[in-house]
Amino acid sequence: VRDVTDLRRAERLRRELTANVSHELRTPLTSIKGFAETLLGGAMADEEACRRFLAIIDSEAARLMKLVDDLMDLSRLESRAVSMDPFPVRLDALVTAALSGMRPQADRHRIALRGTAEPATVQADRDRVLQVLTNLLDNAIKFTPEGGTVEVSVASTPAEAVVTV
Numbered sequence: 001v002r003d004v005t006d007l008r009r010a011e012r013l014r015r016e017l018t019a020n021v022s023h024e025l026r027t028p029l030t031s032i033k034g035f036a037e038t039l040l041g042g043a044m045a046d047e048e049a050c051r052r053f054l055a056i057i058d059s060e061a062a063r064l065m066k067l068v069d070d071l072m073d074l075s076r077l078e079s080r081a082v083s084m085d086p087f088p089v090r091l092d093a094l095v096t097a098a099l100s101g102m103r104p105q106a107d108r109h110r111i112a113l114r115g116t117a118e119p120a121t122v123q124a125d126r127d128r129v130l131q132v133l134t135n136l137l138d139n140a141i142k143f144t145p146e147g148g149t150v151e152v153s154v155a156s157t158p159a160e161a162v163v164t165v
Helices: 005-040 047-078 091-108 126-142
Strands: 087-090 112-117 121-124 149-156 161-164
Touching: 005 047, 047 126, 087 091, 087 126, 091 112, 091 121, 091 126, 091 149, 091 161, 121 126, 126 149
Parallel strands: 112 149
Antiparallel strands: 087 121, 149 161
């Protein structure tokens, strides 16, 4: 007798992931294709519209690249090929860097980004933490209505640091 509960759960999670990834890929691809077709159909004569459409195409392509990078990271995690390189890092500085990197996306959606981070040094892999913070901010921006605010804070004790988005 063998308990297959974990196996079934893993299969269900894989199906859900595949459905979500398919949707996440299709949305920017549909946008890119639509704007490219519009440009090819004659909208290139309108310089302002052309610039706006190209900016959207660029943004959606960046979104696709990020999704592919995330999928590659997930694949490496599953194969245990991701290496962690923990060193003392300033978590507040990483939050500031993530906020700066996501500001253009927030501005495009007319979303205010605010951060309050007390100094906090943690043992962590700088690149992985920055990636996690960027992913959290990306999701927060996606699901915040236009004109809203995304706030990030860092609070720390001698034993732990907590990031809240």
